[in-house]
Amino acid sequence: MLGRLTLTLALAAGIATVAVAALAIVALAPEARRATPSPPAMVLPTPPPSPTPTLASASPGGSPSGSPGRSPVNALHVGQPAPQLHVVRVGGGTIDLAALRGKPVWVNFTGTYCPPCRDEFPVMNGFQARYASTGLVVVAVDVNEDEATIASFAKQLNVTFPIGLDPDGSVSQAWGAIVLPVHYWIDAQGIVRDGAYGGIGADIMAQALTKILPGVTVSP
Numbered sequence: 463m464l465g466r467l468t469l470t471l472a473l474a475a476g477i478a479t480v481a482v483a484a485l486a487i488v489a490l491a492p493e494a495r496r497a498t499p500s501p502p503a504m505v506l507p508t509p510p511p512s513p514t515p516t517l518a519s520a521s522p523g524g525s526p527s528g529s530p531g532r533s534p535v536n537a538l539h540v541g542q543p544a545p546q547l548h549v550v551r552v553g554g555g556t557i558d559l560a561a562l563r564g565k566p567v568w569v570n571f572t573g574t575y576c577p578p579c580r581d582e583f584p585v586m587n588g589f590q591a592r593y594a595s596t597g598l599v600v601v602a603v604d605v606n607e608d609e610a611t612i613a614s615f616a617k618q619l620n621v622t623f624p625i626g627l628d629p630d631g632s633v634s635q636a637w638g639a640i641v642l643p644v645h646y647w648i649d650a651q652g653i654v655r656d657g658a659y660g661g662i663g664a665d666i667m668a669q670a671l672t673k674i675l676p677g678v679t680v681s682p
Contacts, residue, residue: 537638538657544569544648545637549603549626552613557601557626559648566674568600569646571628571639573607574615578661579643583619585664589671589680590623596675597650601626605634605642649674 539545547559547569559567570586572579583602590600600623604612609627616625628634637646647656647670656670664682671680 537640538644538646538659539638539654540657542654543652544646544654547601547603547626547633547637549628549633550609552604552609552616552625552627557603557624559601559652562599562601563652564650565597565599566650566671567648568598568671568674569648570600570602571605571634571637571642571644572602573605573642574611575607576642580615581661582643583616583621585667587619587621587623589664589667593671593675593678593680596678598671598675599623603628603633605639606631645670647671647674 544559544567547557549557551557559569568586568589570582572582574580586600586602590598602621602623603626605628607627608629612625612627626633634642634644637644641659643659643661645658645662645667646654649655655673658666658670668680668682672678
């Protein structure tokens with residue numbers, strides 16, 4: 463009888479121990495879940511916004527930094543009559559594009575503060591000298607500067623072609639010359655046959671001149 467009672471008490475004690483252990487596990491489980499850090503959420507990189515097209519980037523061979531290139535046809539009036547151009551000339555007098563009708567004209571909007579503009583002047587001077595016999599007239603229009611500044615610059619480079627003044631930038635805006643330098647090649651009938659923006663070289667200049675000097679072989 464005593465042995466049976468002892469066995470019963472031992473079994474009861476074992477069951478109680480197991481129950482206590484189970485309760486302890488259940489009680490600790492939420493704490494364990496709270497203590498376990500959640501894996502960090504994945505953050506996908508945000509793609510950069512697409513650049514807004516510019517005159518340069520929209521042009522064949524152009525770039526946003528203003529490197530040499532051709533501008534879109536509609537921005538340079540190619541195939542259209544040249545806009546009106548009547549400006550005061552450095553040194554006295556005026557430059558009137560209408561008065562030059564019947565001659566091929568190369569119009570360049572420029573400024574001494576523009577490094578590519580400064581580089582182009584000697585090249586343009588050379589073309590003016592070589593093709594003056596064809597009737598070619600090269601005209602530069604200085605934008606947003608006073609006469610003394612451009613006159614001193616022209617004297618340093620011994621510029622032989624006429625330079626006009628656009629002190630408030632209104633003429634360049636009317637032409638759509640939104641970057642400097644800008645070039646327009648106009649035939650004897652007053653039609654713009656080619657145009658370019660940026661610091662261009664003698665090769666592009668020569669190619670454009672062939673469009674307003676028919677029958678003339680133009681070399682860079």
